[in-house]
Amino acid sequence: MKAIVALGMTMFLTAETIGQERQDISPEAAATARTLMETALESDLAYDIVESLTTEIGPRLAGSEAEERARAWGAALGQELGFDRVEVEGFTMPFWDRDSLSITMTAPYEMELHGTALGGSGSGSVQSEIVYFRTVDDLVAAEDGSLEGRIAFIDGDIMVRSQVGAGYGPANQRRRIGWQHAERAGASALVVRSVGSDSHRFPHTGMMSDLDGSWADIPVIAVSNPDADHLRRLHNNGEAISLTVNSVAGWHGEVTSGNVVLDIVGRENPEEIVLIGGHLDSWDLGTGAVDDGAGVAITVAAAKLIADLPQRPRRTIRVVMFGAEEVGLLGARAYAEQHADEVANHVLATESDFGARTIWRLSSNVSEAGTPVIDEVGRVIAPLGIIRGGSNEPGGGPDIIPLAMLGVPTVRLEQNGEDYFDLHHTPDDTLDKIDPDELAQNVAAYAALVYLAAETDADFRETPDGTASQ
């Protein structure tokens, strides 16, 4: 940690000396942002928060009793840290969960596989030879009824590793829509290679896509990459492969979930909101450390450092711990609906939901007038090793999508996602995967960005005619 801080100090002085700031961010505000960064790099607060969440609450499946405990934890944390307003905002949602699963290869010999039901999977006990599909497209091409009573297996490939997670979308098709074609073709179960970039014997869970509001009747199971490799080799050897799948999983009616909303109320324009956050729910297999305990911890810690300043910034800073992200951004949608009358007052929004590695790039989608201000933020946080760039497309993180679709400007502090999909949705997403120093770099960047966005006069929003409002 010390090396990072020392380097940062030197570079802060350099930036000051060469006078890169514009008037949109006052020299005083920039100096405060730099102090926040220094404080953040020496603080353990974010690590303490994610340790508390993962240890005291553990796994937090959307809609579960554990997620409810997490909301109570989040509200208590907000009170303890001195946020000005703390609210738990409930919403209802359909509840899916898994009970037991066993998946065993029974021919050419017996071997237990490492699998997990995908979100939305049905129950069932099936014994059958598999029908092998090299890719999801091959299953899409299968004729109706051609798999009657059989188990379909979609192989695919290990997800490509990428700093920006570019491999996820393409690989994810087999998880998303595979079941729709397996059922159409009459299969009794579907097994897919996990969507993950690792070569460990962990399955990756995750939600499937519904089909006009309906979900799979059959068991849909993801197996680990090494297990899928094993099945591929046996298949390529010409072996007939049989599996026995016993899965109990399904839907259990409507339950209550909720978002936890923590505000630092602005001193001059309290109605204007800079929104940050992460999601409180996690998949049930791990303890949701990198997905997304880290995001909750980073954003709460950043806001807390700002709250500790002698005065509040001009605008309100709102931290939202979103509920039920993993099962379809349900908390984010509920937030956008419940706050419909103040959506226009959201001047900027961003979420941390891509792990706990260092931030390497600041990207944005804001008004023409607001862009130079984000550029200035970029110069302030450059000593943290962060470049300014990225495409000017709506973004800000999964839970920001409903707001972005309503026109809320977004910004993103992009984390290095190189190994994010090694852990994503697996039992291995646990606290030990988080490096406290990397987490602190995130807090430093968020604290500076959020403070400056809340302290500036600049508007990041577009007026109805497409120019920046003032």
Add this chain to the structure above:
Amino acid sequence: MKAIVALGMTMFLTAETIGQERQDISPEAAATARTLMETALESDLAYDIVESLTTEIGPRLAGSEAEERARAWGAALGQELGFDRVEVEGFTMPFWDRDSLSITMTAPYEMELHGTALGGSGSGSVQSEIVYFRTVDDLVAAEDGSLEGRIAFIDGDIMVRSQVGAGYGPANQRRRIGWQHAERAGASALVVRSVGSDSHRFPHTGMMSDLDGSWADIPVIAVSNPDADHLRRLHNNGEAISLTVNSVAGWHGEVTSGNVVLDIVGRENPEEIVLIGGHLDSWDLGTGAVDDGAGVAITVAAAKLIADLPQRPRRTIRVVMFGAEEVGLLGARAYAEQHADEVANHVLATESDFGARTIWRLSSNVSEAGTPVIDEVGRVIAPLGIIRGGSNEPGGGPDIIPLAMLGVPTVRLEQNGEDYFDLHHTPDDTLDKIDPDELAQNVAAYAALVYLAAETDADFRETPDGTASQ
């Protein structure tokens, strides 16, 4: 691969030029050894063998039907590769296996843990608060009867990483003798932190130590390092922790196991044996790729390359695929007994059983007269990045211990074991963990060593009066 080969060629020439060979190894033999090394570095044979074993046979628990299939596989492989003699040598052994296990934390909240029964564990269903022991020594100090009906948990620490596996012995005490003290103190179950250097959510299995021939009556379960970390944090928070353990595991009488013995018969001294090998059994959780499919593959491939030479070396080269190593070196003990009348003819013995990473050091425990010959071997294989060194202590690998105790000289090609205990005895010990180029480096070193040891006149054995025999 190409870069390694090119480098090797250059260095071979250099070694030739500066004339480092002594007369114990003829220039012709050294040249042949170098050719074997070049061929080995370009060969996929070892990888193909370990791929075949792990894919076509899969997990191979000692004494199981799968281990029997592995023996048939090994014998067929020996025939196919043209070994001069192929034997399956049976022995009987007590059979332990596991059936089902669930281990769930039920307080302070419910969470499934990742555990596995240790070898020799009993069955049982237990629900209890845990009694936390920071180390195995703390449990050793527990009073008789002090844990009546409770679940003991030994925490310990993540095993220290070491190129030579130095962390294993100390960490392994909790796995070996923990149960003896848990039972003495009246515990109904014992849970221990896995003996492993990784931070993944895989438990590491492995055999416990018997107590005067008896084994645990209670369930003895290893949990993954992240799970143990979790329990430690909760304990340190002052939480009372309860677990529910349901384990079915136990002993099932005597069964047949066996060693597969493959000989390349020597052209001049066929009764003199250079013994190499690996073990054929594996723990049941993974597919036994690095432990010890790799060792089987490396040694079989090295012998096959020598068998492909225009003439047999002077002495017999014997590859032994040992059975039932994991449960107490049972195949190795059976081999020493069944070959008691020819033990004195074993001129050198070594096993590959420490993974599939590159070899970095050649160590030996041979006669004074034989040591300079091993030194010469060291010079021949130096271009593979292997240094000569190590203590002059009996070694050669686990399955060589019974022979070494009878005075058979040993040598060891030491692999880099830095990450061996990340995978050791876990479900994650699968083919994808093996780098074909690193495996080929192993084959090259074995081929050169074994060829030179079988071709030389030198004797590595001591005479009864302690001087080298001739």
